[in-house]
Amino acid sequence: MTPRYAQRMAKVQPSAIGELLALGADPSIISFGGGYPDATLFPATQLDAVFHEVLRQPGGAAMQYAPSNGLPRLRDQIAGLMTADGVPCTADDVLILQGSQQGLDFAARMLIDPGDVIVTEDPTFLGALIAFQPSQPDYAVVPVDAEGMRTDILAATLAANPRARMIYTVPDFQNPTGVTLSLARRKELIALANRHDLIVLEDTPYRHIRFAGESLPTLKSLDTEGRVIHLGSFSKVLVPGLRIGWAVASPDLLARMGLLKVAADTQTSTLNMAAASLFLDRYDLAAHIVTLRQAYARKKEAMLDAIRQYLPQDITATDPEGGLFTWLTFDEGFDATAFMRDVALPKARVAYVPGESFFPLTPRPNHARLNYSAPSEAMIRTGIAALGHALHAHRSLR
Numbered sequence: 001m002t003p004r005y006a007q008r009m010a011k012v013q014p015s016a017i018g019e020l021l022a023l024g025a026d027p028s029i030i031s032f033g034g035g036y037p038d039a040t041l042f043p044a045t046q047l048d049a050v051f052h053e054v055l056r057q058p059g060g061a062a063m064q065y066a067p068s069n070g071l072p073r074l075r076d077q078i079a080g081l082m083t084a085d086g087v088p089c090t091a092d093d094v095l096i097l098q099g100s101q102q103g104l105d106f107a108a109r110m111l112i113d114p115g116d117v118i119v120t121e122d123p124t125f126l127g128a129l130i131a132f133q134p135s136q137p138d139y140a141v142v143p144v145d146a147e148g149m150r151t152d153i154l155a156a157t158l159a160a161n162p163r164a165r166m167i168y169t170v171p172d173f174q175n176p177t178g179v180t181l182s183l184a185r186r187k188e189l190i191a192l193a194n195r196h197d198l199i200v201l202e203d204t205p206y207r208h209i210r211f212a213g214e215s216l217p218t219l220k221s222l223d224t225e226g227r228v229i230h231l232g233s234f235s236k237v238l239v240p241g242l243r244i245g246w247a248v249a250s251p252d253l254l255a256r257m258g259l260l261k262v263a264a265d266t267q268t269s270t271l272n273m274a275a276a277s278l279f280l281d282r283y284d285l286a287a288h289i290v291t292l293r294q295a296y297a298r299k300k301e302a303m304l305d306a307i308r309q310y311l312p313q314d315i316t317a318t319d320p321e322g323g324l325f326t327w328l329t330f331d332e333g334f335d336a337t338a339f340m341r342d343v344a345l346p347k348a349r350v351a352y353v354p355g356e357s358f359f360p361l362t363p364r365p366n367h368a369r370l371n372y373s374a375p376s377e378a379m380i381r382t383g384i385a386a387l388g389h390a391l392h393a394h395r396s397l398r
């Protein structure tokens with residue numbers, strides 16, 4: 001039979017980029033494609049110990065159902081982390097999610113009717129667009145420069161979009177560009193959200209992976225009207241396989257997200273919540289994050305050095321102060337998707353994410369996102385050299 005799908009499925013479609021990236025999974029290809037942390041840095045021994053221990057808790061507690069908003073002890077620990085980061089809160093203000101990705105889905109489902117407008121950075125995180133799509137939003141986009149979202153342009157965008165309901169932003173080391181929203185623009189963004197009565201969805205998985213510069217206040221810490229939904233995640237600082245993220249928001253918003261949590265999956269895995277909680281009790285997450293910062297800082301330098309050495313000089317790369325990605329800008333007219341399909345994958349044996357999929361409205365083909373956290377420094381050099389060679393050869397043919 002041919003199922004008659006609901007209208008919300010109209011834009012829930014596999015992307016051509018996804019199919020292209022699947023080719024990058026070939027082990028003989030050096031992939032700068034995924035947003036994966038370095039698996040060699042996973043605290044596997046410690047996780048082994050905490051899983052062993054939680055499985056032996058009295059009454060099989062870690063194997064039982066748990067409160068749908070999350071284990072109280074873990075919510076309390078996350079509230080402690082948030083308080084230390086300038087967002088004073090208690091366990092009651094924290095909702096545990098199945099990764100921060102679930103918070104993107106819930107925020108859209110809770111706030112967006114078909115045709116309502118979500119305002120995003122341009123480019124923005126592809127996974128957020130995937131999460132928002134079933135809620136059938138329209139988009140309004142705001143360009144990004146070295147200081148993040150152009151809030152001067154945001155003002156006009158909001159004025160022109162009376163159906164705007166939510167501003168989605170990744171303020172720290174944005175995915176895909178790596179740029180960070182400046183303090184002045186953080187304040188401006190909050191002031192504009194207040195003026196236009198909008199929700200701000202602040203997505204911060206990379207926030208603590210900072211190599212340089214001073215940490216900037218979260219949007220949530222600047223929020224005086226309870227309109228920021230802050231999303232955090234253990235994916236990049238602990239392991240993504242635990243699938244533990246969280247939301248911190250005003251009581252009403254959080255309670256409604258909690259209702260969607262019950263509807264979606266009842267609760268996040270008790271076992272994983274218990275293991276994460278015991279990990280935080282037994283081990284020093286902050287020290288682990290220092291190790292990650294040092295390793296990723298070295299890898300970022302290795303990638304930027306290789307880019308300077310091997311890529312044609314007019315191709316620019318962002319120099320992020322943290323996070324996992326740099327963003328390449330090629331000359332106008334260059335098609336990074338076609339180049340990946342025809343040259344980078346089959347000839348250079350290198351994968352990246354072509355930039356076009358990160359633009360909600362008007363794809364711009366002359367960009368690529370490169371990840372430096374997953375490959376080794378040696379693979380970074382080899383892969384960028386191969387990419388550079390292929391780009392030079394491609395140019396000499398034009």
Ligand SMILES: Cc1ncc(COP(=O)(O)O)c(C=O)c1O
Pocket residue numbers: 035098099100101102125127170175203204205232233234235240243244245
């Ligand atoms: C900006 C951004 N938000 C959310 C996520 C989802 O992360 P999680 O593993 O916490 O669901 C990612 C993952 O790469 C991301 O880059």
